[in-house]
Amino acid sequence: MFGLPITSPPKNASLVYDQPLYSPPKNVATFSNLYTVQRSFALRKGYRHLLDKKTIVRSCVRMRKQTVDKNSQLYKYRHSLAHVMAQAVISYFKDAKLGDVRLGIGPPIDTGFYYDFVLPRALEAEELKEIEQRMKKIIKEKQVFERFVLPPQEAVKFLEERGENYKLELVQEFIEQGEEISFYTNGPFTDMCEGPHVEKTNDIPFKAFKLDSIAGAYWRGDEKNIMMTRIYGLAFETPEELALFERRRKLALERDHRKLGRELELFTISEEVGKGLPLWLPKGTAIRDSLEALARETEFKYGYDRVATPHITQSKLYHMSGHLPYYKESMYPPMVLDDEEYYLKPMNCPHHHMICKSLIRSYRDLPLRLAEYGQVYRFERSGELAGLLRVRGMYMNDAHLYCDESHVREELKKVMEMHKYYYDLFGLSNYWVRLSVHDQNKDKFVDNFDEWDKSVNMLREVLTELAIDFEEIPGEAAFYGPKIDFQVSNVVGREETASTNQLDFTSGPRFQLEYAGADGQTRYPYIIHRAPLGTHERFISFLIEHYGGAFPTWMAPIQARVIPVAPEFFEYADKIRMRLREEGIRAESDLSSDSFSKKIRNGTIQKIPNLLIVGGNERDKEEVTQRRYGQKEQETQGLEAFVAWIKDEIRLRRNSRPVNPLEA
């Protein structure tokens, strides 16, 4: 993908755990929230004029989270099912004499469809069964879908008569855009809609859909608007595909990092400490340490210098950085001491800038590359927290590269090369790159649009030159500059940013990071903010799911466990353990009173990459029998040969990870 001459990635990377639940097509932000996708959809379609948040969200006929071809049967099934469901919901409430239902939007999505309603009362999950029955009835009725177009004023009148005030809001905008207003009628139900639909309801596969869940959703994705009730449905072409999807979803849940984190004793979150503030258990900490060692080593090779900064900082720094106006709501409120306000730091950048300020004088001091794994705190809203994926305290693989304009491209390329190295190392291939740029919102982005354009161009050029596929999304930039984000999705298909890189033209002047250029003129550096490993919290949560908890030896909390076949061999087993620890290997010996096969079972359940079986045969010849995770074939070799092998495995960070036959 990158086409870079670079250290070759490990070969035998096993991708069995890397099957995405849904496959994102190239360049399509399949997992993005609706808003983001609507924007990217708009961009791809050339609707740049629609990029304003207010005007972009359209009815079910417009932009949607949908990667299936619009004219395909599957698209029509899903779209038609949304209408059928709306009809069923309306009749359900009407028959119960509970009052009127108002319609929001009801588009197809990648796994089926949804429809947003304003309901007279909350709907319970059990009631979905009844609605599903009504849907089946409607399908059997062979209702015909008929399209008709109304002139603007009649369309308005039509919707007014039905009290569809949300649809009315949409139609007003369609009219302003000069668009044709079309409707679809099937049976007693009519909806303003662009289509296309199936010809009649019984074209829809009868057993390949299912109502899935109820959720809240703001009207037009704006939290200032009312909260509607969204019903999600699954829909595929065949019952087999539906069953397959459900089976895969269930399987994916087995790899959920919250479940594995508890089972494998990696981390815990205590109510007493606070939500979003995870506690890392010894085994999770071992993983963190492995990652940090990787980062330290890699950054050293790339010429970074390590620095360290405090957790709290006076408000004046954040006024200087601009965080206080732009970022305040994501920061913990200040502690006030001796008339000074101290904030928990939400980012490491301002501190690094101050370090830069004390170091640089001339262009000869550049590029300056400052690196730190830094603890930061952000006040995420409670509903947004999720396991390790979204937390309030996080440890970030941060670094800032201060460079002269002439260095920017080259430094950016090296940063991208580092990403390539990391992602290959982990065997990550299911990710996509997003170029997050500004829009014209002056409240959200610093007001210097010439610099914005220039910076965006530099990023675009670098990505293009390296042949990295990317999708450009307006409005997603940091307040101080555009970003290149690496997006991944977790087991349940939620998209998150795993790595982020920003080009910052704002902080140089803001922090007065002056240096003398070759021509003697005063200049300000461009700053590249980069975090290829993101934060431990998010990155490790992602790796837990990626590996299904079975980490390659170099990262595994326990790298080897020695299992004696009988108590007679405890002494030999423990001798091996000590020999391995002498070499810095995280090794254990199981000297419990469990039976031999129980010990094997325990070691396997804990997904320890290497179990070393020792009995009389091994002891007599100073050997070990290695049983690798998920692999039936074993290998008996001399102790020192094994020590050499595992040291290599760790040093080279091999991603060899055989499949557990019980999981396959």
Added chain:
RNA sequence: GCCAACAUAGCUCAGUCGGUAGAGCAGUUGAUUCGUAAUCAACAGGUCGGCGGUUCGAUUCCGCCUGUUGGCUCCA
């Protein structure tokens, strides 16, 4: 923060149509010494998330709070 659901032993889960609770695994103890995914037995373990209300009596019904989950919004 918003909409909704959920909260019983360390974990996974039963259960009580209102009369203060069980199972499996894990744990402890004892026996067992075993060559590749669970040896046997005994024991211990819970203010049934917290606080109020209704009731003779609440883990069960109601309200509030806290936390979690699924969405929305926001984001590393």
